[in-house]
Amino acid sequence: MSNPALQWLDTHGDVLYAFALRRLRDPHLAEEAVQNTLLAALEGAERFAGQSSVQTWLIGILKFKIIDLLREQQHWQQVPDEAELDNSVGEDDLFTAAGHWAHTPVAWRDPSRELDNKQLRLLIDACLNRLPRRMAQLFWLRELNDEPAESVCSSLGISSANMYQLLFRARQTLRVCLSEGGRDGSLS
Template identity: 40%
Template sequence: MNVESVLPSLIPYLRKFALLQLRDESIANEVVQETCLAAILNGQTFRGESELKTWLIAILKNKIIDHLRVESRKISFSSNDFEEEDFSGLFNNRGHWNEEDRPSNWGNPHKVLEQKRFWEIFELCMTALPDKLARIFSMAEFLEMPSKEICKELGITPSNYWVIMHRARMQLRVCLEKRGLGANH
């Protein structure tokens, strides 16, 4: 397969993925450019064992991780950065969900993930997350970095990491449900 001939049609997808992770259009364009260059230079190594799109995303993930590593040395994280939402009001004094705040039943999760509408709303909700929270969530869930590595790169403790991930997931759930995902979907 000639990587160069297919690459232009995949650039918008790569840009969208990079922008969601990096939240800066110029940096996203830069890592996509680096990804395209790497794909062109190493196209002969693509054996077709996976889809070209999957291979390019793997390259892009590595470029994004490299960028985040460099940036993490410039940005300091503190526990105060993640104290924006207090979800304690969702629970009663015994630590159980308040009836009206229980997570909705979304039905079959695999079917929900296949819906274009879910991903459109999810992207809006990811964009609404505070930058540092979104960065850590993306590093863990999209870039699949191990928690130990994220903690080391960002200089945060494991317990802080798990609190951050909990808050990100809670904010995403609340956002998704406010925008209509849940019981009837």
């Protein structure tokens, strides 16, 4: 195999695809993002200085390709998805009339160490899968990838007020799902 793109695909393809799929929630878009990444890497291979691993370099390119795909997708989908608004959890579901938690949240030990726990990552992924696709993408971009708000709004074609409202709803829904160990059937 003398073609670097084939070597990169063979060595890093699974990691790139999993990374893209977790953010895009669409197998076809994830494949497209990986293909675009490999093409861009091939075109810019002479600029790779070797200051990071090839995988880190490819994931850096992939992040921008994902944002490009989200922008392109938003360009073709101008009508807001009403299902996003109907599939979130409201305050009434979280608190009792007296203002107490409706369901006691699970006690966390040390969040920084728990985040490294593979089971927690799987639970977070399962809970994110219950969110509407665009809401999950927004949460990944803004909260987990720490993308700037302006960039996220531009990528998804939403206003900053809409972004913060969707993030609020996503956090509420994820809080319920995580506190119940991902077992709440009403969120799916």
